[in-house]
Amino acid sequence: PPPLQPPPPPAAPPADGFDPGATLRRGSDAHEQESLAMKHATEQSRTYPCAACGGELHFDIATQLLKCEHCGNTHELAEATGEVRERDLRDALRLVREGKVARTATFLDGEKEVVCQNCGGHTTFTGTLTADKCPYCATPIQRDDVHAAPDRLPVDAVLPFSVDRKSAEGLIDKWINGRWFAPSEFKTYNRTGSFQSVYMAYFTYDADTTTQYSGQRGTTRTRTVGSGDNRRTETYTTWANVRGAVSNSFDDIPILANEGFEKKRIDKLEPWPTHDAKPYSAEYAAGHLARTYDNDVEECLGEATTIMEGEIRSTIHRDIGGDQQRISHMDISWREMTYKHILLPLWLLTVIYDQRPFQVYINGVTGEVHGARPYSKVKIIAAVTVAILLVIIVIVAVQAGGGGSG
Structure with missing residues (x-):
C-alpha cells in the first residue's frame, strides 16, 4: 500500500461545515429527525412501522419509496442531506493503525439476538449482517449498534436497487435455462434455494498519481541472412533506454469488503454506476x-x-511506445487519496446441491448475471448416449448406402 506520509497542517473547515478529517463523522441530525424509523433502545435496533396502519414499511424498488405491504401507502425517504463525500484515506489509515477504529473480527464476534418489537419473535444477527427480516412476521429489523458505533467507519453512500424482484427472477430464469446440463433441482430454485436482495459492503478508492519511470523501447526489425538455399529473413529487436513521467487519475475503484462469496464472479458484475449513489440512509x-x-x-x-x-x-x-516495452523502475508519487464506504445492491441466489452451495449473483442496478451451477451427471450421460447413437446411425446409414450401390 502507499506509504503513510505525514499529514499536512490542518486547514479550517469549509464554509459548509464539512470537515474532511473527521473520519468518524456520523449522519446529519436532520436525517435522524425526519426518518420514519422507530428506534428500540433496549434492543439497539430499529423497525419501520407504517404511520397509516401500523404495518411494515419496506424500500420498494419499483417506486424508490418506502411502501407498506399491508395498506399500500407510500412515504418519501428521509435521505441524508447534501452530497456523497469522499473521505481522506490517510486520516482513516492513521485511525486504524492507532487502534481508534475497531477491527471487524473483534467488534462483531459472536451473535446478537434481537426481539422483534412487532411480534415478539427472536431474530439472530450473525457476523456482519446489519439488516434482516423477522422470520415470523417479516418486519424489517436493523441493528443500530454497528453503524452508530463510534469506533466503526460509517457508511457514506448507498447505491439503491433498481432491478426489482420480478425482473431479477426473470434474469435468473434466463440464465439458468441457458445452462442445459444444470440439474432439474437447480432449475426449481424458487422451491429449493434462497433468493435474497442484499446490500454488500464495499470501499471505493480515488487517487491522483505521478510516476517517474525508466525502461526500454523495443523496435522490431527484419534482416536477410545466409545465402543460397539457406537465405532467409529473420526478425530481431533493437532496444533503446528511455525515461519519462506519466500521470494517472483513479475514480471509485470498488473493492468488496465482505467474505464468504466467490469474489471473482462478483467482480465480473462491474462496472457499478457509483456516481448514482445517494447519501447513506438506512x-x-x-x-x-x-x-x-x-x-x-x-x-x-x-x-x-x-x-x-x-x-x-x-x-x-x-x-x-515502440513495438515492445520494458519497465525497469517505477517511482509512484501518491498525491490526493480518498475513499468512501458504500453499500452496493446484489440479488443473491444460493442453492444447495449434492451438499455443496452454488451461488448466482445479479447486479441490482445493471442486471448483469454471473454465478456457478452444478452439472447433472444424468443429463451428461444421456447426452453422450444420444451422441453415440447418432454416430452409430450415421455409420450404419453410410454402410447401407455403400452396399446397395455395389
Missing part, C-alpha cells in the same frame, strides 16, 4: 439484507493499489 435497506464490512479500509487497500499499479504500467507502456 431506509434504503428496509426489507432487504445488508452487511457491514468484514475487511476494513486498510485491508482492502492492497487490492485497490494493485489494480491502480496495473493501470499505471499500461500507461507507461503506451508512453514508451
